Amino acid sequence: MISRLDVTDKALEVINTLEAQHGPLMFYQAGGCCEGTQPQCFEKGGFFPRMNDVLLGHIKDFEFWIDRDLFEYWQYSHFTLDVLDGFGPGGFSLETPLGKTFKVHYRLFSTEELADLEPVKRNE
Known part of the structure; x- marks a missing residue:
């Protein structure tokens, strides 16, 4: 199975x-809204996903949830979590005091990858 x-x-x-x-x-x-899509x-x-939000995958053993509407837009894309120096909008995220901000890079899945994607779980 292809990881998302x-x-x-x-x-x-x-x-x-x-x-x-x-x-x-x-x-x-x-x-969107306060923190954009950061x-x-x-x-x-420390945060409670809303009903129908999507568990996209795990980083180490840590859940990576995505807004249900954002998933509908990006469901055909692979996410790579990266980090940059500097402060993102707002500052609610734990990396902010370190002078860092997380960022996601996206790329579209190939036709072959789409046929073998890991399933997602929706919050009930």
């Missing part, structure tokens, strides 16, 4: 730092 989600080594270093500081983590990527990192249980 990957992480860069740079982002994984930040995630390991955050895990050491905060324990288990989770990610949520909203569909992925947010929280302590596990």
Whole structure:
């Protein structure tokens, strides 16, 4: 099965730092408004996905949720979580005090990949 989600080594270093500081983590990527579509990192249980939001995959053992409407738009795309120096909009995410901000790079799946994608789980 083809994964819908990957992480860069740079982002994984930040995630390991955050895990050491905060324990288990989770990610949520909203569909707009206050934080735009910037992925947010929280302590596990620090954010509650809405009904029908999508569990896109895992980074380490940490859930990566995406807004249900955003998934409808990006469902044919692979997500790669990366990290940049600087502050993203807002600052609710755990990496902000480190002077970092998470970012997702997208690419469309090939026809072959689409035929063998990992299924997603929706929040009930």
